[in-house]
Amino acid sequence: xxxxxxxxxxxxxxxxxxxxxxxxxxxxxxxxxxxxxxxxxxxxxxxxxxxxxxxxxxxxxxxxxxxxxxxxxxxxxxxxxxxxxxxxxxxxxxxxxxxxxxxxxxxxxxxxxxxxxxxxxxxxxxxxxxxxxxxxxxxxxxxxxxxxxxxxxxxxxxxxxxxxxxxxxxxxxxxxxxxxxxxxxxxxxxxxxxxxxxxxxxxxxxxxxxxxxxxxxxxx
Numbered sequence: 001x002x003x004x005x006x007x008x009x010x011x012x013x014x015x016x017x018x019x020x021x022x023x024x025x026x027x028x029x030x031x032x033x034x035x036x037x038x039x040x041x042x043x044x045x046x047x048x049x050x051x052x053x054x055x056x057x058x059x060x061x062x063x064x065x066x067x068x069x070x071x072x073x074x075x076x077x078x079x080x081x082x083x084x085x086x087x088x089x090x091x092x093x094x095x096x097x098x099x100x101x102x103x104x105x106x107x108x109x110x111x112x113x114x115x116x117x118x119x120x121x122x123x124x125x126x127x128x129x130x131x132x133x134x135x136x137x138x139x140x141x142x143x144x145x146x147x148x149x150x151x152x153x154x155x156x157x158x159x160x161x162x163x164x165x166x167x168x169x170x171x172x173x174x175x176x177x178x179x180x181x182x183x184x185x186x187x188x189x190x191x192x193x194x195x196x197x198x199x200x201x202x203x204x205x206x207x208x209x210x211x212x213x214x215x216x217x218x219x220x
Contacts, residue, residue, distance in 0.1 A: 007034030010200055011066065011109070013100055014075035015040055018155065019115050022193035023073055024050075032201060037066040060099055067107035071146075071200035074100055074139075075115040079128075086127055093131045098138035111146040111203035113196050114139050118153045118212045140207050147207040148199040152187040152215055187215045 010027050014020035015038040027036045028049050037051045038044060044052050053066055076096055083089035097114065104112050120132035136149050192215045199210070 006032065008032060008070040008201060009035045009037065009068070010197075011037045011039070011069035011072045011104075012075070013039050013072065013096075014077065014115075015044060016042075017075055017077060018189055019077075019193055019196075020073075020075035022189050023075060023197060026190075026193055026197055027073075030197065030201075037069060057096060060096075060103065062103060062106075067103065067109065069109050071111035071113060071203060072100060072104045072109055073113045073115075073196055073200050075196075076100075077115065089127070090131050094135045094138070097135040098142075101139040101142035101144065105142040105144050109144065111148070111200055112139055112142070112144045113148045113150070113200045115150050115152070115192070115196065118151045120151060136209075145205055146203040148196070149207070149209045150192060150196055150199075150215075151209060151211050152192050153212040154186040155192070156186040156188050187212055191215050 010033055012024055015024045027033050028047050035049055039053050039055050043054055074097055076092055078092045080089045101112055116136050117132045120129050120136055122133035122137050124130040124133060139147055195215055
């Protein structure tokens with residue numbers, strides 16, 4: 001990870017999901033991170049380095065001291081099944097992401113790292129990939145100096161929510177992984193989270209997309 005000894009502050013949105021949970025654990029353990037601000041709907045387990053802000057995501061605080069961060073890592077995401085409606089799905093995966101990116105830019109946060117999805121495209125016919133692509137566009141256009149978009153494939157990690165389709169896909173993927181091209185292999189959640197954290201700490205100027213094969217080796 002980054003060799004700098006400067007203690008940084010990371011603002012994490014989506015800390016209770018499978019990717020966010022791993023980002024949170026690794027960030028709290030990282031010697032170069034002095035504080036993690038986690039925005040959640042409900043309280044989470046306390047930690048000496050953690051500032052847990054319970055907020056109403058329907059009314060995101062636009063002026064708060066915790067916006068003074070070195071990077072925002074956004075791992076927000078749901079499914080149409082969990083969201084119940086297409087409108088609620090878009091609210092989580094597009095509207096909230098766009099709002100957080102705009103507010104990060106407003107408060108001069110220098111880096112924004114977004115967890116998206118493989119094959120995300122604003123022109124895609126399917127709602128899921130189209131919404132993810134539109135969220136990527138919103139982050140790119142927010143005016144943040146350093147933007148990193150992660151596009152992992154099928155995630156290999158323990159979710160609280162059981163997803164039958166993903167479980168079946170994971171079983172098949174684990175069996176076939178050695179035979180598949182890297183871009184089609186399942187991605188270990190901890191490796192994805194580690195890579196996103198590295199990018200947040202490095203905060204290289206410009207915008208870049210990390211495709212799924214990057215998370216096989218952890219090299220960025």
